[in-house]
Amino acid sequence: MSLKPKTNSGYDxxxxxxxxxxxxxxxxxxxxxxxxxxxxxxRPRNMKIAKMISIYKEKNKL
Structure with a gap:
């Protein structure tokens, strides 16, 4: 219930x-x-999928 009510979706x-x-x-x-x-x-096959997103942190810039 703590999810932000956004309309965009993920893999599913x-x-x-x-x-x-x-x-x-x-x-x-x-x-x-x-x-x-x-x-x-x-585990159901669909539960094994993850979405990986890189998040920029100011001090750790590559």
Whole structure:
């Protein structure tokens, strides 16, 4: 719920604004998927994707 309500999306094409709106209806099914994943040690392929972004810090410029 602490996500900023932005309309841009990541790899999954789901905006944080939409996600916050859908939380009441999707939180239970998502918790089942995550709990089963932890119990079995099997991760859905789509959960293995990450978006990496470099962030410039003034003192550490390359």
């Amino acid at each position: 094409r789901i905006s944080s604004k939409l996600l916050k709106y859908l939380i009441p209806s999707i939180s239970f099914p998502i918790s089942i998927v995550i709990n089963k994943s932890v119990q079995t040690g099997i």
